[in-house]
Amino acid sequence: MSARTTTLPWPLVALFTAGYLAPYLLPTTVGRLASGLALTATQAGAVGSALLLSSASAGFLLASRVDRFGPRRLARTGLALAVLGYGGAALTHWVPAVVAGATLGGFGSGTATAVAATGIAGRPDPHRVTTYGLLGVSALAGVVYLTVPHLGPGHGLPLGAIALTALAVWPLTGRLAGAGPVAQSRPDSGRLPHARAGIVLAAALMCWSLAQNSLWGVSGRIGLLQAHLSEVTVGAVFAVALGAGLLGVVAAGAIGPRLGLAVPVGAGTAVIAGCIALSASARDLATFATGEIAWNALYPIVLSYVIGLAASLDGRGRWAVLVGSASSLGTAAGPLTGSLLSAQAGFPAMGAILATGLLIVAIPMTAVARGAGRRPLPVIEIPVDTPTYAPAKAA
Incomplete structure (x- = not known):
């Protein structure tokens, strides 16, 4: 046990x-x-979507x-682009330059x-490494949410925080060569198994991620404009919510396959649909x-159960990759979708639409889960790419 502890790839x-x-x-x-830039809510959401779409594109390509x-x-290279892009966007008020910088970042x-x-996929303990990564990003994001409101207005502070984080991580890249084996690619032999179930799951998860990130992209404005909270209070709520998300990751690992697949995915x-409707209709702190x-x-x-379900459809992990990619597309479109819906229909109606979706x-997700329920879950209980949320979100 101590050997594993000493070999954690920081x-x-x-x-x-x-x-x-x-x-x-x-x-x-x-x-x-x-x-900070006098953009409309839809325009600001479009910039957020462009940032996430650029990030997802890098994943597809690389x-x-x-x-x-x-x-x-x-x-x-990636850290340098993040420093230049986010740092440049933080230092200018010219909207085209901000958009270009956010996209580059x-x-x-x-x-x-x-x-x-x-690198994490090639580790013998990807769940453990991912948990530490989630802990790091959740803690850091929580600190930002708690401190940025006290540092003054402007769009540059959160972007600058991302750039400074990339700069701080740069010195550690010299140790990447010894951080652990990189996952070996597996030959693609034959047709994908369970093609219908995989396609249905990929399409459903794209919509699932779209709904989640549509709310996440406008949650700050719901707190400020509809619930009439201060930026400090909204930041504190997000910090606590990120901590709750980390507890959720731990809980998912502890529960494991005891509940099967259909109940966690469907119920x-x-x-979650009820939580989204509740949050979007909020008019007070509670x-x-x-x-x-x-x-x-x-x-x-x-x-975690959805990604485990995707992995159970193909032992080579191809459906897990394809379903994860579909989720990334939904994530990227979330901020713009949320901004458009809230601008046209208002926050409560937006929440009702997303919850219904x-x-x-x-x-269909539950149907696929029931069909795959007789197959055992893979060893990895938590997906290595959970924070595409990000919240991912990151997920």
């Missing part, structure tokens, strides 16, 4: 934290883009090329994430905090 944990910090800070980033370029070189975050995820999604904290605690539990997609 460079991968740090890189994981740097890569996933941007999605975790999405609410404050989008909110301050709107207030996930299978880390070995070719080398983890150290690729990690340093997003690609850097995605590059760092690709290196971290590839968990239904409860309602807002209850919805956000409960939602963030449940999200990683359900997601989640209840609908829970049906």
Whole structure:
């Protein structure tokens, strides 16, 4: 046991934290883009979506090329892009430059994430390493949410925090070569098994992630504008919610396969739908905090079972990769979707629409889970890419 403790790959944990910090800070980033640059809510949400889409694009392009370029070189490139992009966006008020910087920084975050995820996947204990990564990004994001409101207004503070984190992680990249084996690629032989179930699950999870991140992208404005809370209070709620999300990760690992697949996926999604509707309709601190904290605690539990379900469809892990990629697309479209819905229909109606959508997609997800229920869950209980939420969100 002590040997495992001494071999924890801290460079991968740090890189994981740097890569996933941007999605975790999405609410404050989008909110301050709107207030600091006089953007409309829809425009600020579009910038957030562009950042996440750029990050997801980096993952698609580089996930299978880390070995070719080398983890150290690729990690340093990603961190450099993050420093230049987010740092440049933080220092200017010219909107096109902010958009370009956020997009460049997003690609850097995605590059760092690709290196971290590839390295963690090759570890004998990916769940353990991922848990430490979640702990790092949740703790750091919580600190940012608690301190940024006291440092003054402006869009540059959250972006600057992401850039400084990337800069701080840079020295650790020199140890990446000895941080652990990189996952070996497996030959793709034959057709994908359970093709219908895999396609249904991928499409459903894309919509599932879209709903989650639509709310996450506008949660800050719900607290400020509808619940009439101060930025300090909203930041404190988010910090507690991130801590609840970490507890959710731990709980998912502790529960394991005891409940099967269908109950956590179906019932968990239904409860999340209720949390989203509650949070979106909040007009006071108690309602807002209850919805956000409960939602963030449940999200990683359900997601862990969904990714486990995807892995059970193919022993080679191909469906897990494809379903995770579909989830990334939904994540990227979330902020813009949430901004458009809230601008056109208001926050409560947006929450009702998102909750209804989640209840609908829970049906095919539960059907796939029931069909796969006779197959044993894979050894890895928590997905290595959980914080595409990010909250992922990161997930």
